[in-house]
Amino acid sequence: MILSVDLTSDVPIYQQIRDRVVEAIAEGRLAEGSPLPSTRQLAVDLGINFHTVNKAYDLLRRQGLLRLNRKSGAVVRRDAGSGPPEADFTGDWQARLRTLLAEAVAHGVDGDTVVAACREVLASFATPQEQRP
Amino acid sequence: MILSVDLTSDVPIYQQIRDRVVEAIAEGRLAEGSPLPSTRQLAVDLGINFHTVNKAYDLLRRQGLLRLNRKSGAVVRRDAGSGPPEADFTGDWQARLRTLLAEAVAHGVDGDTVVAACREVLASFATPQEQRP
DNA sequence: TGTTCTGTTCTATACATACTAGAACAGTGC
DNA sequence: GCACTGTTCTAGTATGTATAGAACAGAACA
Numbered sequence: 001m002i003l004s005v006d007l008t009s010d011v012p013i014y015q016q017i018r019d020r021v022v023e024a025i026a027e028g029r030l031a032e033g034s035p036l037p038s039t040r041q042l043a044v045d046l047g048i049n050f051h052t053v054n055k056a057y058d059l060l061r062r063q064g065l066l067r068l069n070r071k072s073g074a075v076v077r078r079d080a081g082s083g084p085p086e087a088d089f090t091g092d093w094q095a096r097l098r099t100l101l102a103e104a105v106a107h108g109v110d111g112d113t114v115v116a117a118c119r120e121v122l123a124s125f126a127t128p129q130e131q132r133p
Numbered sequence: 134m135i136l137s138v139d140l141t142s143d144v145p146i147y148q149q150i151r152d153r154v155v156e157a158i159a160e161g162r163l164a165e166g167s168p169l170p171s172t173r174q175l176a177v178d179l180g181i182n183f184h185t186v187n188k189a190y191d192l193l194r195r196q197g198l199l200r201l202n203r204k205s206g207a208v209v210r211r212d213a214g215s216g217p218p219e220a221d222f223t224g225d226w227q228a229r230l231r232t233l234l235a236e237a238v239a240h241g242v243d244g245d246t247v248v249a250a251c252r253e254v255l256a257s258f259a260t261p262q263e264q265r266p
Numbered sequence: 267t268g269t270t271c272t273g274t275t276c277t278a279t280a281c282a283t284a285c286t287a288g289a290a291c292a293g294t295g296c
Numbered sequence: 297g298c299a300c301t302g303t304t305c306t307a308g309t310a311t312g313t314a315t316a317g318a319a320c321a322g323a324a325c326a
Contacts (some may be wrong), residue, residue, distance in 0.1 A: 055285090057302090085241050187322090204324050270324085279315075286308080287307080288308105289305080294301070
């Protein structure tokens with residue numbers, strides 16, 4: 001199974017699929033050119049409707065991470081080595097980073113601890129790994 | 134005006150209020166003990182329904198950042214100097230950090246650039262400032 | 267005491283989103 | 297022809313968002 005979702009979570013399924021694919025690309029388990037399961041196949045594997053998978057794939061396509069066509073199916077379009085991000089990405093991402101870091105600081109987390117947590121996450125991406133606990 | 138929201142955004146209003154309060158605490162514009170406007174007053178200021186403000190305040194209360202009662206109104210309960218975060222905070226926060234950083238890495242952002250962006254955000258919290266552009 | 271403010275808790279409605287479901291179409295490869 | 301792919305419709309239910317009105321209980325103040 002390439003990814004798993006929690007059907008009982010309050011996070012929408014299509015967004016969970018998006019997040020898992022994004023994390024898989026960051027971890028290197030999916031590289032540029034890697035094929036993904038077809039929408040119908042993944043829907044069967046996850047026990048959900050194929051329209052939900054279609055929505056997740058379309059979201060990834062609009063974010064520039066996936067290339068979709070009838071010929072080759074769903075293929076990863078970018079990874080960590082694909083060069084600098086597209087223009088409209090950085091601004092929105094930094095705003096979300098600001099909100100997330102503010103949450104930690106407001107809860108009393110030290111600045112150095114925040115940076116250390118970021119480094120730890122980035123290191124886990126750089127380290128090849130087949131399965132996460 | 135202590136905070137502003139974008140009524141045309143696709144981000145729910147109650148979540149925007151939550152985010153702005155969290156950021157204000159992180160920036161030091163709101164400290165432990167600082168009073169917030171009453172739900173009805175803030176609703177009038179923002180031109181929205183007071184139930185929406187009530188939802189945002191209740192969310193902040195459940196996250197441990199606000200103390201609500203009839204006596205003192207809405208008061209900030211934690212800030213950057215209130216000690217280590219509560220137990221159930223860290224795990225969930227790190228998962229969201231992982232997803233957000235994965236998004237940047239997958240789009241081709243360099244690891245050092247990510248850390249630099251985090252440092253920049255944290256520095257902007259530490260620097261006293263009345264108004265952000 | 268009476269008034270006014272506060273948070274809190276109900277019901278109700280309109281609208282958008284999330285998810286499921288079925289069907290059909292147009293390319294592609296066998 | 298057949299089986300697969302992504303794509304695009306319609307349609308239904310369930311949940312979430314934001315609105316609105318009403319009422320209650322506790323606290324502050326004249």
